Amino acid sequence: MLEKEKEALAKRIAGEITLSSDPGKTMRKWREIFGISQTELAEFLGVSSSVISDYEGGRRKSPGASTIRKFVEALLEIDEKRGGNVIRAFSRTIGSDLPTNAILDIREFAFPVTVADIVTAVKGEIAANEDLLGRKIYGYTVIDSIQAILEMSSDEFLKLYGWTTERALVFTKVTTGRSPMIAIRVQGLKPAVVVLHGVKRLDELAVKIAERERVPLVISKAKDENELIVSLRALVEKAEKI
Numbered sequence: 001m002l003e004k005e006k007e008a009l010a011k012r013i014a015g016e017i018t019l020s021s022d023p024g025k026t027m028r029k030w031r032e033i034f035g036i037s038q039t040e041l042a043e044f045l046g047v048s049s050s051v052i053s054d055y056e057g058g059r060r061k062s063p064g065a066s067t068i069r070k071f072v073e074a075l076l077e078i079d080e081k082r083g084g085n086v087i088r089a090f091s092r093t094i095g096s097d098l099p100t101n102a103i104l105d106i107r108e109f110a111f112p113v114t115v116a117d118i119v120t121a122v123k124g125e126i127a128a129n130e131d132l133l134g135r136k137i138y139g140y141t142v143i144d145s146i147q148a149i150l151e152m153s154s155d156e157f158l159k160l161y162g163w164t165t166e167r168a169l170v171f172t173k174v175t176t177g178r179s180p181m182i183a184i185r186v187q188g189l190k191p192a193v194v195v196l197h198g199v200k201r202l203d204e205l206a207v208k209i210a211e212r213e214r215v216p217l218v219i220s221k222a223k224d225e226n227e228l229i230v231s232l233r234a235l236v237e238k239a240e241k242i
Contacts, residue, residue: 005087005088005090006076006087008090009076009086009087009090010072010076012090013030013072013075014068014069014072016030016110017030017063017068017071017072018068020110021240022111023055023062023063023068024055024057024058024060024062025056025058025111026110026111027055027063027071028056029110029111029112029138030075031052031056032112032136033086033164033166034075034078034079034086035086036075036078038052038053041071041074041075041078044074044077044078045070045071045074055067086164089161089164089165101144101147101151102143102144102147102148102151102152103141103142103144103160104142104143104144104172104225104229105140105141105142105229105232106139106141106142106160107139107140107232107233107236108138108139108236109137109138109139109235109236110236110240111239111240112136112137112138112239113136113137113235113238113239114134114135114136114137115132115133115134115135115137115168115192115193115216115218116133116134117137117235118137118140118168118193118195118218118232119133119218121231121232121234121235122170122195122197122218122220122221122228122231122232123221123222123231124195124219124220124221125218125219125221126216126217126218127202127207127217127218128207128210128211128215128216129210129214129215129216129217130216132193132214132216133216135192135193135216136166137166137167137168137192137193138164138166138167138192139164139166139167139168140167140168140169140170140232141160141161141167141168141169141170142170142172142225142228142229142232143160143170143171143172144172144173145171145173145174145179145180148171149179157183157187161191165189165190165191165192166191166192167191167192168191168192168193168194168195169184169191169193169194169195170194170195170197170220170228170232171194171195171196171197172197172198172225172228173197173198174196174197174198174199175198175199175200175201176199176200176202176203176206177196177199177202177203177206177217178203178205178206180196180206181194181205181206181209181210181217182205182209184209184213184215185209190213190214190215191215192215192216193216193217193218194210194215194216194218195218195219195220196217196218196219196220197220197222197225197228199219202219
């Protein structure tokens, strides 16, 4: 199943852990992306949960090549047994040819940030689901909503999520917010947070969809797209130093 994608993803995870300034935090990030608990991972590897906890908390020395290999293999095998959802999500990004006019910026965080961090970065106001400010975010995609509507097919829209849906989708040139939220509702995949920039009058339906799907909805007050992107990139750099 998706052998080439598995190999590419394995190399990516192992490379990030090896080159990370904090390997334990990077291991935790990937474990959480796969939605695997410390207990489940420990049982699969035949070790105690405290071993996983110690690695992630930096209480054990940096893992060697053998440990990293076993860790990565465990994540992939557990995901395969569950249906391979993470592997399949990653496969959508391989060789993808996203329309450059629609994608203004797409980045991943070295370590997860929260919805609250995103709100601060985009000078945002919460319009729905304020109780989810602590949700973890692993990346963001900034989209020109007009170009996306004109250029992107439904399959291409799915590629906005990169290798995880636990990300912020940031739509610019938005008037009411209805179209982006309907697109998310129809596609079925839910981002961790939606940011709307340029809203003149927020549509009630957009808010209702956000509430129903349990997706935090944020209205950005950044003065323009450049300020929006610069602030988000600064958050990427900050996350690397955590």
